[in-house]
Amino acid sequence: MRSAVNEIKTERIASSLSWIIFVLFVVVFVNMMELPRIPIEAPDKDALRNFHIATGSLLFACSCFRVYFWLQSPPQKKQGQLPIEAYNQLHTLQFSLYCAFIGQGLTGIVTAWSDGLMQFLPGATTANHALWALSGYLHSVFAFFYLAIIVFIALTGFYHMIRYRVWRFRIFA
Amino acid sequence: MLNKMEFYLKTTKKRHWLLILILFAISSYLPYLIFGAYPFANKTNATPEEIELLTQSLDLPDYYQKNPETITDEQHQLEEDAFANWDGGKCRFCHSIKKNDRDRMAPNLHRILGKPAAVSENFSYSSAMIEMRNNGLIWTPETINAFISNPEGYIPGNRMRMEGIKDPQTRELIINYIERESQ
Numbered sequence: 144m145r146s147a148v149n150e151i152k153t154e155r156i157a158s159s160l161s162w163i164i165f166v167l168f169v170v171v172f173v174n175m176m177e178l179p180r181i182p183i184e185a186p187d188k189d190a191l192r193n194f195h196i197a198t199g200s201l202l203f204a205c206s207c208f209r210v211y212f213w214l215q216s217p218p219q220k221k222q223g224q225l226p227i228e229a230y231n232q233l234h235t236l237q238f239s240l241y242c243a244f245i246g247q248g249l250t251g252i253v254t255a256w257s258d259g260l261m262q263f264l265p266g267a268t269t270a271n272h273a274l275w276a277l278s279g280y281l282h283s284v285f286a287f288f289y290l291a292i293i294v295f296i297a298l299t300g301f302y303h304m305i306r307y308r309v310w311r312f313r314i315f316a
Numbered sequence: 317m318l319n320k321m322e323f324y325l326k327t328t329k330k331r332h333w334l335l336i337l338i339l340f341a342i343s344s345y346l347p348y349l350i351f352g353a354y355p356f357a358n359k360t361n362a363t364p365e366e367i368e369l370l371t372q373s374l375d376l377p378d379y380y381q382k383n384p385e386t387i388t389d390e391q392h393q394l395e396e397d398a399f400a401n402w403d404g405g406k407c408r409f410c411h412s413i414k415k416n417d418r419d420r421m422a423p424n425l426h427r428i429l430g431k432p433a434a435v436s437e438n439f440s441y442s443s444a445m446i447e448m449r450n451n452g453l454i455w456t457p458e459t460i461n462a463f464i465s466n467p468e469g470y471i472p473g474n475r476m477r478m479e480g481i482k483d484p485q486t487r488e489l490i491i492n493y494i495e496r497e498s499q
Contacts (some may be wrong), residue, residue, distance in 0.1 A: 219324075
């Protein structure tokens with residue numbers, strides 16, 4: 144009985160976290176589309192970049208908790224008409240999406256730190272061009288990675304909906 | 317009775333994880349393919365002696381003798397916009413220009429005029445650009461103009477993934493800005 148209650152609690156927290164991650168992702172994504180078009184010396188640039196770092200760090204933290212809950216309690220199939228492999232494929236993709244957000248967050252923090260934008264020790268000189276180039280490249284890699292995963296979640300989700308005639312968006316949940 | 321994780325791992329196919337690996341491998345290549353980004357930066361591409369050797373037989377003018385006060389503020393703003401804005405050349409998004417500017421993902425352009433190609437610090441050049449340096453390419457207003465009008469056509473295989481600036485006036489403003497900011 145107690146474990147069943149814990150399970151419901153875990154599911155609720157995990158579900159809430161997923162929604163928070165979704166909202167944060169949309170905010171960061173809109174910011175990310177706007178940010179590169181603003182000239183580096185423009186006054187808006189700093190504000191938008193700081194906002195990007197703040198919301199990106201929140202997204203990173205939420206994704207860490209979401210992965211923790213996922214590992215504690217991997218999603219179990221609840222749709223009777225959907226084969227277990229199809230359900231697991233969707234959720235493996237979703238798990239990878241959360242991992243991509245963690246990778247994106249880690250490389251983002253290193254990029255900001257090696258660019259001198261984020262400091263953990265006051266007054267410390269942390270600028271390092273080689274590290275900035277490498278972490279910046281990886282930050283970009285993870286951005287393409289999560290975009291590819293999102294496309295595949297949508298494609299495989301709709302494919303399974305049509306193939307197995309499961310007309311419920313809950314298969315993504 | 318299997319616990320949840322064991323059940324999940326038992327019912328997940330290897331091909332699901334293979335798809336994710338493939339997506340990651342493709343994603344690793346895309347920043348290079350689309351933006352020309354490169355994850356490693358060479359500290360030094362040419363020593364001052366090597367640069368001297370590449371330019372010593374050439375009779376190049378001093379590109380930085382212009383008086384910066386001979387233009388109006390409006391003209392200066394036009395030049396800066398052409399260099400920095402998204403609607404202009406977009407140069408500033410990847411290149412730094414001022415003396416003490418932090419290097420970005422493309423070479424610093426401070427005092428680029430009169431320098432051989434592929435000699436700036438903190439950047440890994442494409443083999444196409446290094447070949448052009450070895451063939452004697454020197455950055456002058458004319459060669460920069462030709463390069464930025466059609467980068468891929470002028471140096472095939474280089475990593476500046478830009479369409480090229482078709483408007484001659486924008487190109488002129490950019491070159492003037494590079495000269496002025498290097499004074």
